[in-house]
Amino acid sequence: EDGYRLWLKYDLISDDVKRNHYLTVLGKYAVVGSSPTFEVVRQELSLASSGLLGEGQEVKEKEASLIIAAGDNAATFAKQYGIEWPKQGDDGYFIHDVGSQNQPKIFVLSKSEKGALYGTFRLLKQIQTDDVLSGINVASSPKVQLRVLNHWDNLDGHVERGYAGRSIWNWHKLPGYIDQRYVDYARANASIGINGTVLNNVNADPLMLTPAYLQKVRALADLFRPYGIQVYLSVKFSSPQLLGGLETSDPLEPGVQKWWREKVSEIYKTIPDFGGFLVKANSEGQPGPGDFGRTHAEGANMLAAALQPFDGIVMWRAFVYANEKNEERSKQAYSEFKPLDGQFANNVLVQVKNGPIDFQPREPFSPLFGATPETPLMMEFQITMEYLGFSTHMVYLGTMYEEVLESDTFAKGEGSTVAKVIDGQLFSNHITGMAGVANIGADRNWTGNIMLQSNWYVFGRMAWDPEVSAREVANDWTKMTLSHDPDTVDAVTTMLMDSHEITVNYMTPLGLHHIMGAGHHFGPAPWVDWLARDDWNSVYYHKAAEDGVGFDRSPTGVNSVEQYFPPLKELWAKPETTPEKYLLWFHHLPWDYRVSSSGRTLWNEIVHRYYQGAEDVARMAAKWNSLKEHIDPLQFEQVRMSLAIQQKEAIWWRDACVLYFMQYSQQPLPDNLEKPSHDLEYYQSLSFPHAPGQG
Numbered sequence: 001e002d003g004y005r006l007w008l009k010y011d012l013i014s015d016d017v018k019r020n021h022y023l024t025v026l027g028k029y030a031v032v033g034s035s036p037t038f039e040v041v042r043q044e045l046s047l048a049s050s051g052l053l054g055e056g057q058e059v060k061e062k063e064a065s066l067i068i069a070a071g072d073n074a075a076t077f078a079k080q081y082g083i084e085w086p087k088q089g090d091d092g093y094f095i096h097d098v099g100s101q102n103q104p105k106i107f108v109l110s111k112s113e114k115g116a117l118y119g120t121f122r123l124l125k126q127i128q129t130d131d132v133l134s135g136i137n138v139a140s141s142p143k144v145q146l147r148v149l150n151h152w153d154n155l156d157g158h159v160e161r162g163y164a165g166r167s168i169w170n171w172h173k174l175p176g177y178i179d180q181r182y183v184d185y186a187r188a189n190a191s192i193g194i195n196g197t198v199l200n201n202v203n204a205d206p207l208m209l210t211p212a213y214l215q216k217v218r219a220l221a222d223l224f225r226p227y228g229i230q231v232y233l234s235v236k237f238s239s240p241q242l243l244g245g246l247e248t249s250d251p252l253e254p255g256v257q258k259w260w261r262e263k264v265s266e267i268y269k270t271i272p273d274f275g276g277f278l279v280k281a282n283s284e285g286q287p288g289p290g291d292f293g294r295t296h297a298e299g300a301n302m303l304a305a306a307l308q309p310f311d312g313i314v315m316w317r318a319f320v321y322a323n324e325k326n327e328e329r330s331k332q333a334y335s336e337f338k339p340l341d342g343q344f345a346n347n348v349l350v351q352v353k354n355g356p357i358d359f360q361p362r363e364p365f366s367p368l369f370g371a372t373p374e375t376p377l378m379m380e381f382q383i384t385m386e387y388l389g390f391s392t393h394m395v396y397l398g399t400m401y402e403e404v405l406e407s408d409t410f411a412k413g414e415g416s417t418v419a420k421v422i423d424g425q426l427f428s429n430h431i432t433g434m435a436g437v438a439n440i441g442a443d444r445n446w447t448g449n450i451m452l453q454s455n456w457y458v459f460g461r462m463a464w465d466p467e468v469s470a471r472e473v474a475n476d477w478t479k480m481t482l483s484h485d486p487d488t489v490d491a492v493t494t495m496l497m498d499s500h501e502i503t504v505n506y507m508t509p510l511g512l513h514h515i516m517g518a519g520h521h522f523g524p525a526p527w528v529d530w531l532a533r534d535d536w537n538s539v540y541y542h543k544a545a546e547d548g549v550g551f552d553r554s555p556t557g558v559n560s561v562e563q564y565f566p567p568l569k570e571l572w573a574k575p576e577t578t579p580e581k582y583l584l585w586f587h588h589l590p591w592d593y594r595v596s597s598s599g600r601t602l603w604n605e606i607v608h609r610y611y612q613g614a615e616d617v618a619r620m621a622a623k624w625n626s627l628k629e630h631i632d633p634l635q636f637e638q639v640r641m642s643l644a645i646q647q648k649e650a651i652w653w654r655d656a657c658v659l660y661f662m663q664y665s666q667q668p669l670p671d672n673l674e675k676p677s678h679d680l681e682y683y684q685s686l687s688f689p690h691a692p693g694q695g
């Protein structure tokens with residue numbers, strides 16, 4: 001098992017009783033109707049039944065024990081069999097058994113073919129996770145409309161912040177050569193409900209919009225269509241100048257508007273169901289409406305007007321931090337976008353990173369969530385491991401996503417969670433979305449580490465239902481990917497669930513952030529103080545000095561807490577009422593400050609967390625090693641090696657950070673702790689000029 005098959009392994013079920021039970025369902029199936037999507041359903045059922053059961057075939061409806069139907073056919077079956085079908089959206093599905101204990105007869109019904117495809121994958125998941133099928137009665141609908149992967153893939157095949165090899169898109173061989181990987185990518189996405197993909201990097205190459213590339217995009221769009229996946233592109237705001245030879249890209253200039261209208265209609269002629277544009281504007285050197293004295297809303301709306309006749313949308317990113325007020329970085333997105341609330345066109349979503357800075361191992365949620373009742377906000381999570389140890393650190397992000405989505409913004413009183421902002425419940429948005437920056441590459445196992453496939457998986461599951469539990473998803477993924485042995489499943493699920501907190505401990509405990517290597521973001525480097533912008537440097541973020549450590553974002557400092565709703569703005573203004581996980585995010589505290597949960601001094605608590613984190617990685621590695629006989633040898637070995645690297649790097653993080661901060665705390669390490677094996681200069685001298693994934 002080399003990881004290529006992801007969570008869709010369909011290995012023969014060895015337990016006879018179970019296999020026979022599933023045979024009573026999947027052994028004889030009927031897919032009612034024919035269409036490209038139903039062809040996909042057929043192929044998947046054939047692959048799954050022959051794999052899981054060793055047999056299985058499509059039969060006539062009357063003989064079938066599993067019937068998949070959509071639209072009018074589904075409605076007719078429901079009537080005929082007296083199935084009470086709960087109200088649901090077009091892409092939802094209803095799985096219902098009308099048979100008997102020994103001979104189930106199961107319907108997978110949906111209003112749409114896409115929903116029937118999702119329902120089919122759901123039924124297969126029930127089998128892959130050992131659920132009994134007789135009596136099944138499951139209804140599910142996506143709570144978020146746009147469930148989209150963002151590929152940061154460049155046209156030359158390099159993936160920005162990618163740690164799983166080259167881009168899966170072989171632009172050179174497209175459109176003529178369709179790699180089997182594209183098909184398996186589409187299957188994997190459809191199986192978790194992902195329905196959109198942005199093919200290229202947000203730092204966009206204008207070439208993407210040239211006719212030759214649009215033909216390549218079309219080949220992918222044609223392939224993905226039956227899987228319910230729409231294609232989107234990142235665009236460069238200055239394309240009218242760069243491609244069209246215009247003198248300006250000013251969004252209010254009629255010539256510019258015309259250029260985009262024509263480009264968009266050319267795209268739709270090629271790809272009739274094209275999804276729309278993703279835009280990074282006036283951010284990290286990218287061009288944008290600000291270059292012409294226009295606002296983000298004016299820029300977004302100009303593109304939105306061109307896309308609107310075709311039902312296309314604009315996903316406009318709020319990742320900006322170079323505003324004229326020159327405010328502290330964590331405050332800028334809010335300052336820039338909050339005043340624009342109500343000014344965006346109907347087909348614009350503003351795409352906001354989960355935290356106010358930048359995909360750190362841990363951040364409080366961005367204060368924009370809840371702050372824009374008139375503007376639909378799209379969540380942007382990072383699935384790729386830019387700040388979390390690339391692909392050798394095993395970090396399950398489900399708990400991190402869950403922590404963000406469960407956070408209460410208090411925008412409309414208690415219970416106004418980020419999840420409810422994103423799924424549109426809070427402000428009744430007409431359009432909703434969640435984006436994940438993909439961790440996918442051309443490595444055989446897709447994500448550089450089998451364990452990190454879980455992050456692609458959980459992103460899809462949480463985009464479908466932002467309130468699903470991270471543990472439930474971890475459990476499902478483990479069964480589908482690694483093992484059915486109950487003790488192994490429990491052990492791996494526990495590892496996954498603990499992994500994020502452990503990593504935060506050995507990288508950035510207690511709200512520390514942005515102290516990784518300059519540029520590549522690999523390894524510890526709290527000493528970085530030489531980069532051009534203040535807010536690219538580690539020292540700007542931790543502010544360690546003899547008087548203490550941490551960033552004062554309370555009212556005595558830069559007052560970013562004012563951007564949150566009460567009671568958070570009051571609670572987070574004081575260290576005693578700030579959650580410990582955000583302590584040094586919001587406060588600069590003396591080294592002898594008492595951390596309430598442990599009673600330790602701040603210095604001792606920091607040291608404790610670094611050591612605890614590193615020790616916990618060793619514990620995880622030992623746990624994994626004990627599972628050897630229950631896991632496929634190749635999978636086992638891949639993960640074992642990664643964990644060994646992670647163990648070494650956790651100690652590196654611990655030692656480098658503790659030695660660095662010790663200069664300021666001027667206090668020793670507690671006696672009982674293992675001493676760092678090198679001095680601080682040694683850690684500072686390490687360099688990684690060719691670390692992967694840089695821009």
Ligand code: BDP
Nearest residue numbers: 160161202203280319358695
């Ligand atoms: C930062 C990455 C950079 C991205 C940028 C973005 O380091 O490579 O281009 O985010 O999201 O975290 O635009």
